[in-house]
Amino acid sequence: MEIRHATHPDELGRMSDEELRARFVLSNLFEAGRLTVVYSHEDRMVLGGVQPVPGTPVQLENYPELRADYFCQRRELAVTALSGSGTVVVDGERYPLSYMDALYIGRGARDISFEAEAEDTNFFLSSAVSHSDYPTTLVPQAEALTTETGEQETANRRVVRKHIHEDGVQSSQLVLGITAPKTGNVWNSMPPHTHDRRTEVYAYFDLAEDDRVFHFMGLPGQTRHVVLKNRDVVISPSWSMHFGVGTTNYSFLWVMAGENQSFGDMDQISVPQI
């Protein structure tokens, strides 16, 4: 399991573009028949991707770095389908997952595997340390709390779906949803914000081969950016702004962990402050 260390804001301005990507961007998480996971010391989140081949299930391993008897001994896990459809099997119970469905798996689940029904089925994994037991629960896309925000005039009208959140499926730390700018809209998370109490990870998807998202990070007045392709993932430390603009519209999964689970606990940054 690859380890990504935590970052002080002072380091950001000194990093080369390559160092920036090596610290914050996870590329190539999704490879046919493989499960790839990365341990981030930002709120101890584990992030991963699996693209099972139909007919060949992939088992969630126990990684020695966790010093645990099994992956979810002290952790909760969310599995979200970014494309395709399949089944997540948790201790013998089968949970069908289609595009934009999410499965919350509570602490204590021992035996977890991933099966694909369709070609190009991609499941994104996000996990945080858990101090409570909450039931494993499927959240189909249609049952996510769905709202719209932003304005067409400023190219940021978008649909925000919340799958795991304070007023919905309970978790110890994870707060997770999917946002999709509408056709002709390209900006996300405008105006930008920080939430010093939570790390946030964005996994961009639904991008065509030739499209890219320019994702901005850093302190106000000290922004850096990374250029991301389909299914690239970017880690935002709690002190960092996180917003992006695409060469087209796209979808992105956002997942947070940290001190609280309050979605509204954020400090807005006005555009001139960026």
Ligand SMILES: O=C(O)C(=O)C[C@H](O)C(=O)CO
């Ligand atoms: O487009 C948005 O606005 C978002 O989806 C914001 C994310 O959910 C987020 O960054 C929450 O902190």
